[in-house]
Amino acid sequence: MAAGPLKPHVDSFVLTLRAAGRSERTATMYSEAVRWFAAEHLLTGGRPSDIDVRYDTAPDKSADMVTFEPVRDWELVARVHIRSWLVRLRRRGHKDSYLNNQFRCLQQFFKWLAEEEEIPNPMRKLKPPTVVPEPVPVFEKDATKRILEMPGTRGARGKACKVRDTAIIMLLRDTGMRRQELAGLTVDDVSVADRRALVTGKGGKRRFVKFTFETAKALDRYLRQRAKHSHAHLPHLWLAQ
Template sequence: MGRTSTARRWSGSSSPKPAKKLIPVIRDDDTKRVLGTCKGKDFVQLRDEAIIRLYCNTGARLSEVGNLTLADLDMSTDSAHYHAKGNKDRRVHFGPKTARALSRYLRARAKHKGADLPDLWLADCGVRRLAPNGIKIMLKRRGLAAGLTGVHAHRWRHNFAHEWKRAGGDTGDLMLLLG
């Protein structure tokens, strides 16, 4: 009888809606704290700052930044060519602070053992790329060093969308921009 009475109770009315889960964004002061862990001029600090600034400034997915090649970066137009989900490529512009961080990283990268690799992001030792999973680990480590938990690339993506909407941006334009 339990099943039929439940079915009768719900018939004619919509099913219960799950509670909306708020998507966590990363606040500007938290981003500053994470960037603060990248202070310095060694290769890893320059690379990590450039990566974090790209996420923060463009709202990209982990894989989009993680799979960038040197050819995908255009420093003359301050833009990156992202290879998005579903074969939907797009070019995204970044700001002057991100451009400076990338420029500093590229100069350090040119002196690295793996400078001849086509991948933009290089591992700190050896001649190999820094894969998206390595970036994921780095972001978590940088977050913990800043005293934060739950730091990952997608939080900057949510933050980018949140700020876009707060500034009165159009949802359709945001969808195109974020791929």
């Protein structure tokens, strides 16, 4: 992802994102997408790499890919460069949802660049790849039950992990919260008595989620165990050995 002469603008873009209060995760995702596009596509003139040869899923392996003179100035980027990059990623087998994500990262960068440098935006009116929604696989009740019934590691440490993991799985089952949301919970975010947890989601948005009495009992059991942990003073809800 060595963006060479194109890197300074990427750094300025990241600085703008941070100044606007965007999360570090978002800033990293945007900057990596732009640097990847710059390093692997623009600076190489779109010429195939070993990765393209290895993962090209197109039926016609000898089909010509769009190539061009290497681009070393953002002002020279045109629609053909962006479209050929998306085609290149699709030929590698990436799904439309991934292409859509890459498109939107580049879209935000070029929108910023057009305003910052007062130059035309090559992505203006360019439509993102269509994403056909796919059913999200979920755990059936029997599968969750089998997970909860799995034996833990022997000994006190194994028992402690079992108590914690059971509370985690049951909380996920009841609320459907995201993995990152669950990992970010603090002790003060959870109320066993009220059977609810305060979750911090994307963009710092907070919401309450409810859980069952069964899960409340599992959390209560874990909190009693957690109180004996050598790092019980930490705010984080989930503690490991």
